[in-house]
Amino acid sequence: MNKQLRKAIIAGNWKMNKTPTETAALIAQLKGAVQNPGCEVVICTPFTSLPCAVEATKGSCLHVGAENVHFEASGAFTGEISAPMLTDLGVEYVIVGHSERRQYFAETDQTVNKRALAALAAGLKVIVCVGESLAQREEGVTEELVRMQVKIALQGVSAEALKNVIIAYEPIWAIGTGRTATADQAQEVCAAIRRVVGELYGQTAADGLTVQYGGSMNAGNAAELLSKPDVDGGLIGGASLKADAFAAIVEAAGK
Numbered sequence: 439m440n441k442q443l444r445k446a447i448i449a450g451n452w453k454m455n456k457t458p459t460e461t462a463a464l465i466a467q468l469k470g471a472v473q474n475p476g477c478e479v480v481i482c483t484p485f486t487s488l489p490c491a492v493e494a495t496k497g498s499c500l501h502v503g504a505e506n507v508h509f510e511a512s513g514a515f516t517g518e519i520s521a522p523m524l525t526d527l528g529v530e531y532v533i534v535g536h537s538e539r540r541q542y543f544a545e546t547d548q549t550v551n552k553r554a555l556a557a558l559a560a561g562l563k564v565i566v567c568v569g570e571s572l573a574q575r576e577e578g579v580t581e582e583l584v585r586m587q588v589k590i591a592l593q594g595v596s597a598e599a600l601k602n603v604i605i606a607y608e609p610i611w612a613i614g615t616g617r618t619a620t621a622d623q624a625q626e627v628c629a630a631i632r633r634v635v636g637e638l639y640g641q642t643a644a645d646g647l648t649v650q651y652g653g654s655m656n657a658g659n660a661a662e663l664l665s666k667p668d669v670d671g672g673l674i675g676g677a678s679l680k681a682d683a684f685a686a687i688v689e690a691a692g693k
Contacts, residue, residue: 446664446691447480448480450679468684533567534566568591656676672687
């Protein structure tokens with residue numbers, strides 16, 4: 439991390455876990471475990487828990503995010519949630535393009551771009567997820583694939599709006615598998631992400647961009663991963679559901 443140039447952000451992606459009642463209980467634990475962090479801390483909860491999360495985090499260092507957003511502001515899109523709905527709740531962040539959304543719900547690079555644009559237009563901060571499968575890594579196309587994902591995701595995003603974008607590198611083969619990219623592998627791809635952003639927006643903008651690593655980051659490996667110059671935080675899955683484990687990652691990022 440280089441905190442002189444950019445913000446370190448640890449974000450928890452709760453996925454489809456925790457009822458509103460359970461959310462309130464976990465946030466109470468997190469508020470006790472995470473105090474005066476040296477980085478920004480975000481929890482991204484299921485939609486049903488967002489009102490509770492916004493209320494429960496008031497006056498704390500915790501920020502609230504959603505796990506997805508639709509690209510239209512309103513309309514006949516049964517079951518979807520729009521960016522204005524999120525901002526009206528007091529939500530600050532949203533994840534777009536997570537590999538599970540791409541895999542199970544047919545999201546494409548193009549729809550990820552549309553969601554990102556809609557979220558940014560509504561004033562949300564956007565965590566854009568990119569990453570390769572194990573087969574793609576073994577075929578040696580990781581950098582080409584990630585560059586393409588970044589370029590498409592940022593189509594139409596202005597230099598000013600880029601200030602509200604975080605890019606999370608999540609190797610698909612390391613999500614929920616217990617396998618983690620080595621610190622060097624994470625650094626290599628995060629640096630490649632910063633390079634392509636530099637090509638699109640200039641070096642100053644690239645230097646100011648927060649690039650997270652996601653993919654089985656935990657209390658045991660966080661410090662090594664976060665020691666790399668282009669790894670500015672983490673998008674945390676399973677470990678974000680345990681207050682002590684999440685707090686340990688936040689502590690590592692705060693150093």
